[in-house]
Amino acid sequence: MTAAAALAAASRALVVLVLVAVVVADDGWWFLAFSFSFLAGEGGCGLCTGEQRFRGVWFDGISILLVLQVLPFLEPFHLCANVGALHSGSTLLEIKKSFRNVDNVLYDWAGADYCSWRGVLCDNVTFAVAALNLSGLNLGGEISPAVGRLKNLVSMDLELNGLSGQIPDEIGDCSSLKTVDLSFNSLDGDIPFSVSKLKHLESLILKNNELIGVIPSTLSQLPNLKILDLAQNKLSGEIPRLIYWNEVLQYLGLRGNNLEGSLSPDICQLTGLWYFDVKNNSLTGPIPETIGNCTSFQVLDLSYNKFSGSIPFNIGFLQVATLSLQGNMFTGPIPSVIGLMQALAVLDLSYNQLSGSIPSILGNLTYTEKLYMQGNNLTGPIPPELGNMSTLHYLELNDNQLSGFIPPELGKLTGLFDLNLANNQLEGPIPENISSCVNLNSFNAYGNRLNGTIPPSLHKLESMTYLNLSSNFLRGTIPIELSRINNLDTLDLSCNMITGPIPSAIGSLEHLLRLNLSKNGLVGFIPAEVGNLRSIMEIDMSRNHLGGLIPQELGMLQNLILLKLENNNITGDVSSLMNCFSLNILNVSYNSLAGVVPTENNFSRFLPDSFLGNPELCGYWIGSSCRSSGHQQKPLISKAAILGIAVGGLVILLMILAAVCRPHSPPVFKDVSISKPVSNAPPKLVILHMNLSLMVYEDIMTMTENLSEKYIIGYGASSTVYKCISKNRKPVAIKKLYAHYPHSFKEFETELETVGSIKHRNLVSLQGYSLSPVGNLLFYDYMENGSLWDVLHEGPTKKKKLDWATRLRIALGAAQGLAYLHHDCSPRIIHRDVKSKNILLDMDYEAHLTDFGIAKSLCVSKTHTSTYVMGTIGYIDPEYARTSRLNEKSDVYSYGIVLLELLTGKKPVDNECNLHHLILSKTANNAVMETVDPDIADTCKDLGEVKKVFQLALLCTKRQPSDRPTMHEVVRVLDCLVHPDPPLKSAQQLAMPQAPTVPSYINEYVSLRGTSVLSCANSSCTSDAELFLKFGEVISQNTE
Known part of the structure; x- marks a missing residue:
């Protein structure tokens, strides 16, 4: 062979x-x-x-x-x-036992085909478990030591699950692991040293837990480790020096711990590192002189530590995009060499002890978008060269000792968004060129020595929302042109030398929240047009020379919280303020007011100090002239006057008797304008639906004791709401309108009948109405659980902690009601005031939209334009602020804000915090899930759903109306979340995708941007999800 x-x-x-x-x-x-x-x-x-x-x-x-x-x-x-x-x-199955799994999200973990179980990915050849992706399922419980038996496990992702306990030592037995993500849990204890056995490990993400102890130095023994993120824990001790010798490491996130010690000179041995973040620790000492050798760094964040010494010259050799040194104890001058760091996008040197002048060479940083130098001891002038920073958006120089003039060259910064020069020693006039910064949103020059007049050209800053020129030496009058800055929400001109009257045109600033004109030399009257500021929350006109009466129109400001008018010459009484139900702080002391301070409408909550210095004003407090005895006082009316009044009264009585006894024909009732009430017009009661058992007007008055205060269940911007029990024992909500409508009864009745004909399960039905020249009443279905606002924001009065499923149903119900108004009514109806107070909840927490339809119907071919301010602050479409035009997309924006309320439990505007702005900033920092209401985290089966609703909310609140979805599209997406089809059982559909090769820290917010928004099994639901595609990316474009 x-x-x-x-x-x-x-x-x-x-x-x-x-x-x-x-x-x-x-x-x-x-x-x-x-x-x-x-x-x-x-x-x-x-x-x-x-x-x-x-x-x-x-x-x-x-x-x-x-x-x-x-x-x-x-x-x-x-x-x-x-x-x-x-x-x-x-x-x-043993791993599953360690999870609480209260929502049974792992219901399909049964049977022999474990490769088809949720979150499990197997190798196609060996059938070994290769990936375990259970992120965002709110599993609870602990990580089982049995995980160490999965020898072939390559990727483990248990992010956002509320897990507690310690990381098991057995994790070191998973010898094939490449990526581990246990972030956003409540894990405690030490980082196990057994992790150093994972020689294939490339990514270790343990951020946002409660881990303690030191960072194991043995992590330096991981030859393939590229990503190490231990941020937001309770780690202590020093940064292990051996870590600095890992040439493969690319990302080191250690912010928000209790780390001590100093930065090692070996830091630049990390030749592959591009991200270094130790923000919010207790690190001390200087920045190593070798820092200039860290040529691979792109982000260097040393902020909020205890670093000291001067900023080393060598730092200028870095080519970082972000350099953040804020909140330390650095001293000395700003190195001029920083002006050569052409790659800088963000330079933050704020809140240190830096001194000297601002280097003019910083003007070379033409790619820098954010320059923060506030809170130092900087002196000298503002360099005019800063006007060359053509891409600058934020310039913060406040709280220094800068002097000289505001350079006119700053007017070249056409992209500037925020300019803060407060608390310096700047002098001279405000340059006219500032009005060339057409995108300026905030201008703060408080606490300087500026003089001259307020430039009328500031009206060109149409995007401005915040203007603070207080505590300067400005003279002249308030330019009437300021009333043309339509988006303004804060105007503070206090503590200046401004004279003249308050221009009545100020009433056109319809989105104004805060108005402070105190401590000036203003004269004249408070203009009645101030009553048009329907969104206003704070008014301070104290310490001027104002006279006249308190305008009756101030009583229409339902959002007013603070009103200060002290130290003026105001006369009359305070009765006009009785309807300001939100008013918490009132000071009218040291004026010339007279009369009696009322006690109705909770007016007695104000302290006596609020009314001091008004000799003719008496009230409910001890020592008031209203309470003093009048035995020794002179009679207020002479005997002759009393006799005259008696005779006059007798004559009037005789005339009345003669008129009554005269024969007359029955009265003829005519269509009478509400603006001209006629005393003999009888109240008209119209019942639109038979289930309203109120047959005559007298029934209403009897059942509510003439609308007694004890039946009040709420106040609105245009009405007071009462609860009435009808004859059939069914509760009814009665809305008494504050003001008469400026059109005829017939026109108003037509609108009411139109609204009454609209029936939908998610709309509050108008059951009837009563109209008369002396008052208008509307009758609605009573909702047992009040408004969504009450449930979310009223604290102790909350009737129920809303779980995630209930919130989704509320969101869907409100969307269905709004979609019906937009798409199924003829003529279509725009709500104009969508907010959580106008979403009522019945006994089963089903959502019902209210306050729609009255004077809001639109012709299909036209868009309504109105000078009346519609909507509520915090919910108002910014496009409406610019154009004063409303359409369906304005309602969509407001609805998006309601979604954010449901997701976060926060108010749209709380103090000076704007919820929408907060979510945008959190999104930009990849931290949007930090804002989720804890009640959701405790009850949500899949936090992925929360991310999808966040995405939907951000779509609804896109700045351009054309980028927002319709309410029909919103309904389809929410319906897919509320009523998902049962998952299919095939391995192909249940198997998770391969572990990504892109580091997960890069993809942290990508899940909010994906095109595959929903994971419904049926094809129709998938097509609904694809509705998102035409709106593009959510996060990156939302701020445009």
């Missing part, structure tokens, strides 16, 4: 072995028989001689015998594969 023949026979035998292995695994013995016949028969040697064929058959026979000998040994491998499968399944 030749060597070649032997080799051929051996090759055929090897082929047979492989075939047998495949066949045994698949139970395909027929294929084995075919293979034998092929190798042993004619097909194996078609051109051989007889002797060669005999030898081939002989050698093939030997091959077959060899295979038959091996077969008994192959079957155990098949059995081992089955045993391994059973082992992995039982391990996963």
Whole structure:
């Protein structure tokens, strides 16, 4: 037998072995028989001689015998594969036992096919568990030590699950692990040293837990570690010096711990590191002189530590995009070499003890967007060269000792968004060129020595929302042009030398929240147009020379919280303020007011100090002239006057009797304008639906004791709401309108009848109305659980902690009601005031939209324009502030704010915090999930749903109306979340995708931007989810 023949026979035998292995695994013995016949028969040697064929058959026979000998040994491998499968399944079930899994999100973890279980990904060949992705499922419980048995596990993601306890030491037995993400849990204890056994580990993310102890120095033994994120824990001790020698490490996040010690000079041995963040620790000492060698750094954040010394010159050799040194104790001058760091996008040197002047070379930083230098001891002028920083958006120089003029060159910064020069020693006039910063949103020059007049050209800053020029030496009058800055929400001109009257045009600043004109020399009257500031929360006009009466229109300001008018010459009484139900702080002391301070409408909550210095004003407090005895006082009315009044009264009585006794015909009732009430017009009661058992007007008055205060259940911007029990014992909500409508009864009735005809399960039905020249009443279905605002924000009065499922249903119900108004009513109806106070909840917490339809119907082909300010602050579409035009997309914006309320439990505007702005800033910092209401985190089955609703809310609140979805599209997406189809059981649909190669810290907010928004099984739901596609990315474009 030749060597070649032997080799051929051996090759055929090897082929047979492989075939047998495949066949045994698949139970395909027929294929084995075919293979034998092929190798042993004619097909194996078609051109051989007889002797060669005999030898081939002989050698093939030997091959077959060899295979038959091996077969008994192959079957155990098949059995081992089955045993391994059973082992992995039982391990996963043991891991499941350690989770609380209260919401049963792992309901499909049963049966033999563990590779199809939720979050489990298996190797396609060995069927070993390769990835475990259970992020955002709110599993609770602990991490089982059994996880160490998953030897082939490559990726483990348990982020956002509320897990507690310690990280098990057995995690070190998962020798194949490459990525571990246990972030956003409540894990405690030390970081186990066994992690250093994971030689293949590339990413270790443990941020936002409660881990304690030191950072194990053995982490430096991980040769492939690229990402180490231990931020927001309770770690202590020093940063292990050996970590600095990991040349592979790219990302080191240590912010928000209790780390001490100093930065090692070895820091630049991290030659591959681009992200270094130790913000919010207790690190001390200087920045190492070797810092200039860290040429790979792109982000360097040393803020809020205890670093000291001067900023080293070598720092200028860095090519970082972000350099943040704020909140330390750095001293000395700002190195001029920083002006050569052309890659800088963010430079933050704020809140240190830096001194000297601002280097003019910083003007070379033409790519810098944010420059923060506030809170130092900087002196000298503001360099005009800063006007060359063409991409600058934020310039914060406040709280220094800067002097000189405001350079006119700053007017070249057309992209500037925020300019803060407060608390310096700047002087001279405000340059006219500032009005060229057309995108300026906030201008704060408080606490300087500025003089001259307020430039009228500031009205060109149409995007301005905040203007503070207080505590300067400004003179002249308030320019009437300021009333053209339509978006202004804060105007503070206090503590200046401004004279003249308050311009009545100030009433056109319809979005103003705070108005402070105190401590000036203003004269004249408080203009009645101030009553048009329907969003206003604070008014301070104290310490001026104002006179006249308190305008009645101030009583219409339902959002007013603070009113200070002290130290003026105001006359009259304070009765006009009785309807300011939100008023918490009132000071009208030291004026010339007279009369009696009322006690109605909770007016007695104000302290007596609020009314001091008004000799003719008396009230409810002890010592008031209202309470003093009048025995020794002179009579207020003479006897002659009393006699005259008596005679006059007698004459009037005789005239009345004569008129009554005169024969007359029945009165003829006419359509009378509400603006001209006629005393003999009878109240008209109209019942629109038979389930309202109020038959006559007198019934209403009897059941509510003439609308007594004890029946009041709420106040609105235009009405007071009472609860009335009808004859059939069914509660009814009665809304008494504050003001008469400026059109005829007939027109108003037509609108009411239109609204009454609208029926939908998610709209509050108008049951009836009563109109008269002396008062208008509307009757609605009573909702047992009040408004969504009450449930979310009223603290102790909350009737229920809303779980996630209930919040989703409320969101869907409100969306369905609004979609009906927009798309199914004819004519279509725009609500104009969508807010949580106008979403009422019935006994089952079903949402019902109210306050729609009155004077708000639109023709299909037209868009309504109105000078009346519609909406509520915090919910108002910014596009409406610019154009005063409303359409359906304005309602969509307001609805998006309601979604944010449901997600966070926060008010749209709370003190000076704007919820929408907060969410945008958190989104930009990849921290939007930090704002989720704890009640949601405790009850949500899948926090991925929360992210999707965040995405929907941000779509609804896009700045451009055309980028927002319609309410029909909103309904479809929410309906898919509330009513998902049961998941399909095929492995293909349940298997998780492969572990990503992109580091998860980069993808932290990508989940809010993906195109595959929902994971519904049915095709129709998927197509609904694709509605998002035409709106583009949410996060990156939302602030445009």
